[in-house]
Amino acid sequence: MKIRHINYALIAITVLSASCLLASGFVANQLLSHKSSELSQLKAQSQVVSDLQATLKKNRSDLIKYKELNEIAKAVVPQDKNQAQTVGEIVKIAEESGISQLSSITFPASTLGGVGASSSGGLTQVTPVKGINGVFLLPITITQDSAHAIKYSQFITFLSKLENNRRTAQVSSISIQPDSKNPSLISFNLTVNEYIKP
Numbered sequence: 605m606k607i608r609h610i611n612y613a614l615i616a617i618t619v620l621s622a623s624c625l626l627a628s629g630f631v632a633n634q635l636l637s638h639k640s641s642e643l644s645q646l647k648a649q650s651q652v653v654s655d656l657q658a659t660l661k662k663n664r665s666d667l668i669k670y671k672e673l674n675e676i677a678k679a680v681v682p683q684d685k686n687q688a689q690t691v692g693e694i695v696k697i698a699e700e701s702g703i704s705q706l707s708s709i710t711f712p713a714s715t716l717g718g719v720g721a722s723s724s725g726g727l728t729q730v731t732p733v734k735g736i737n738g739v740f741l742l743p744i745t746i747t748q749d750s751a752h753a754i755k756y757s758q759f760i761t762f763l764s765k766l767e768n769n770r771r772t773a774q775v776s777s778i779s780i781q782p783d784s785k786n787p788s789l790i791s792f793n794l795t796v797n798e799y800i801k802p
Contacts, residue, residue: 687711690798693769694746701762707749711742730800742798743776750781753789766796774799 691709698706712729730740748754759780767775774797783789 690744694744694766694796697765697769698762701765702758703748703754703762705752706746707752708745708747710745710747733799738801740800742800744796744798745793746796747793748791750783750791753783753786753791755788756790759790759792763794 694709695706698704714728730742733739733741748759763775763778775794776797777795779793781791783791
């Protein structure tokens with residue numbers, strides 16, 4: 605009987621050992637799976653940080669590379685829509701072209717302080733330029749009526765000087781009307797675009 609009891613005891617110990625071995629294997633597997641998941645997340649985070657560092661290095665080199673271009677853009681494109689200065693420059697250009705008096709210089713109506721104010725960062729009268737972030741367009745209408753008709757050559761000189769001016773570098777539309785009594789004189793209506801990068 606004693607041998608039978610010893611045999612049962614050995615079988616019980618073997619079953620218990622096998623159960624413990626299986627349980628420890630299951631626990632070890634769960635622990636390794638959890639650690640593997642954590643490791644994968646850490647590797648992903650490390651890759652994201654590495655990509656961000658590479659992007660920052662590239663952006664830093666781009667800032668250095670394009671610093672001069674940015675300074676040129678700031679010098680060329682006005683930082684504000686100073687209408688008084690713009691009118692002054694247009695009047696000066698007209699005088700240099702032999703035009704003693706322009707009939708009118710008008711800007712779009714302002715919505716400043718009104719309902720539905722502009723979404724252009726507080727700027728009114730302007731529209732964003734497509735494809736160039738932060739640059740806005742302000743159309744200016746210049747009129748010379750028939751009571752103050754000018755020579756065609758003066759008009760051409762005026763146009764040339766407008767297009768070489770930093771504030772009024774693009775003429776977008778022109779309408780010319782010859783004087784009925786003296787065809788060598790003309791009146792005109794033109795729209796000039798001013799670009800602003802506040």
